[in-house]
Amino acid sequence: MTLRGLGFDPLRPLGALLFLGLWQAASASMAPIMLPSPWSVVKRASADFWSAPSLAYYGVEDPSLFGNLVYTSENVAIAVLVGASLGALVGLAASRVWLVRALVNPIMLTAGTAPIIIAAPFLLIWFGVGRASAVSLVAFYVATILYLFAERAARNLDPIYEHSALTLGAGPRRLIRDILIPATVPELLGGFRIALAGAWGLEAVSELLGAQSGIGKVLEVLAGATDAQGILASLILLGVVALAADACAAALIARFAAWSAAGAQRL
Amino acid sequence: MSAAAKERLVSLAVFAALAGLWQIMSRVYVVEAQPGEPMIPGWQILFTRTFLSLADYWGGGFGVPTVADGAARTYLAATLSLLSHLAFTLARLCVALALGGGAGFALGLAVSWSRFTRALVEWPVHFLRALPLLAMVPLFQLWFGATFLGQSLFAAYGIGVIVFAATVNAVRNVPQIYIDNARLFGASRFALYRDVILPAILPAMRSAALLCLAAGWSAVLGAEYLGAQTGLGYVIVYAQQFAYLDRMFLVALVLIVCTSASFRLAQTLFARWLVWAPPSMRA
Structure with a gap:
């Protein structure tokens, strides 16, 4: 069996290396303040991970990338759980109860096309700077998407299953x-x-607009200090966390929807 | 009455009821964000005082004096102000859609040329897609400053990554039999792309285009929230600093109407382009 036959394509890591090479070459021809080299970004991320005293100087509550990543992840976790359960429940209800659909559907369809980020400044005024405004923003976004998925899934469900159960x-x-x-x-x-x-992006931008902690707050102070290296290090760490969360979600789908075509396909 | 007409009537009724509820709440909940600025501004305030106050953001021109120069607030200046900031927002969005969409589509097609280039870009694109777009505003500000170009390029980047990934994916999913058949009739590589692959990926690009529109609006607003001097997003954030909830609300309403209209337009366009496709492909 060849390597490719085992599901491994040597071109993919080669592509990653090529990407890093291009980044390195670009950073060599530019000032480090604009585009730091990939290696220096990795070093910065590991140096600031557990403790970054400079962040304390800028007024970030928890002066380490780890602490702020945890803060951001907690907010996303709460928002996603609350938003997803609400959105899914209301969506399922809307698919079967005429009154719920008539009342909720127009609002959700509009919310589905409007960029949810519009609401961020309002939430900052209503709930103040802190967890509540960021969490409610992300939760509303998640609820909208889950509502649309749930409503469509339940509407497309072959009625024969329900008829059979009723019988x-x-x-x-x-x-x-x-x-x-x-x-x-x-x-x-x-x-x-x-x-x-x-x-993740919505949470970060909410923190950028007003927060005392979180990766968005870190990005805000680093941007004020024109610290491209720190910005890239924080962004990449946030990307890694997002990737890890996505991998967990994919595993969840493989576990709980293994029997369906969608579960097998989305792996 | 048809089901669609009934549904439209119901949603109109829901929005009318919401507007009415807002009015009632503005009477019941009279807390003020700051003296003279109600937390829930009623419609009679929004369409008079609030709308007039948008004149404050008018930058001048067309012989209409600005409030900063000591002129009184007029409905003309307020209208011009709203239209000019809307124009800036739309310009950012259009530049971003053209640049990001064009570059992403062209690069995606180029990469799909061979299996090798497709495999080469797979991991880097996966990585770029994992970086949360809206968190990247500060990076683009650092690179391009708080300029029109920087904000447009930021949104263009977000759109470009989506279009690129969608194009590569769509070309990969073109049934091999279409390609083999065209080759059998002696189609050149160029003709193959023009006559087979481009039409075949159009249905798949529909959902990518709608995703791009959503990402584009979010990115433009995010960029305007975080350091622009023009655009509706700038007006909202600038008003937020003084807790002018009524102005924020009015501008946000205008934005929501615009985003809805843009989605309606995109859906109509794609429906027209995809008349030939079987309904299962148009979903």
Whole structure:
């Protein structure tokens, strides 16, 4: 068997090396304050990971990249869990209850096209600088996406399943628990993954607009100090965390939707 | 009445009810963000005082004097102010869509030319897509300053990455039989791209285009929130610093109407371009 036959393509790491080489070459021809070399960014990320005294000087509450990554991740986790459960529940309800759909659908369809970031300055005034405004922004974004996925998944579900359950004497509660939720889980998890990917940037921008902690706050002070190296180091660490979270979500989909075509496909 | 017409009527009723609820809440909840600035401004304030106050953001020109020069607030200046800032926002969006969409599409097609280049870019693109776009505003400000070009390039980057990944993916998913068939009839590489691959990927590009539009609006607003001197996003954040909730609300409403209209336009365009495609491909 060849390497490629095992699912390994040597061209992919080669492409990554090429990318790093291009970055290195570009950084060599530019001032380090504009584009630092990849190696110096890695060194900076590891040096500032546990303790970055300069951040304390700029007024960041927790002077380490790790502490701020944790803060940002906590916010994203809370927002994604709250938003996803709310969005999915309301979406499923809207697909089956006419009144809920009539009331919620126009609002959610509009929210689905409007850039949610519009709401950030409002939330800062209503909830003040802190966790609440960032979490509610991200939660609303996640809820919108999950609502749209849940509503569509439940609407596209072949009615034969529900008819069959009703014939066998299932009540509304069992109908929801045994038919509606399992049948829409693959789509819901797919939407969950998309929402999760967008949540990190939204959380960061909310912190950039006003926060005392978090990677967004770190980016804000580093931008004020025109510290490209620090900005890139923080961004890449945030990207790594986002990738790790996405990998967890993918594993979740593989575990809970393994039986569906969507679960196998989205791996 | 058809189901679609009924649905439209219901959603109109919902929005009317929301507007009414807002008015009632403005009477019930009279807390002020600062003296004279209600937390929930009623419509009678929004369309008179608030709209007039947008004249403050008018930069001058067309013989209409600015408030900064001591002129009184007029409806003309307010209208011009709103239109000019909207024009700046739309200009950023259009430049970004053209640059990012064009570059992403061209590079995507170029990379799809062979299996080798496709494999080479896979990991770097995966990496770039993992970086949260909106968190990159400070980086672009550092590189290009708080300029029109920098804000447009930032949004263009966000759009470009999406279009690039979508194009490569779409070309990979073109059924091999289309390509083999065209080759059998002696199509050149160029003809193959023009007559087979480009039309075949159009349905797949529809969802990418809608994603880009959403990313483009977010990116432009993010860039305007974090350091621009023009645009509706700038007006919102500038008003936020003085807790002028009414101005923020009015401008945000204008923005939501614009984004909805832009999505409607994109969907109509793609529906027209995809008349030939079977319904299953248009989803």
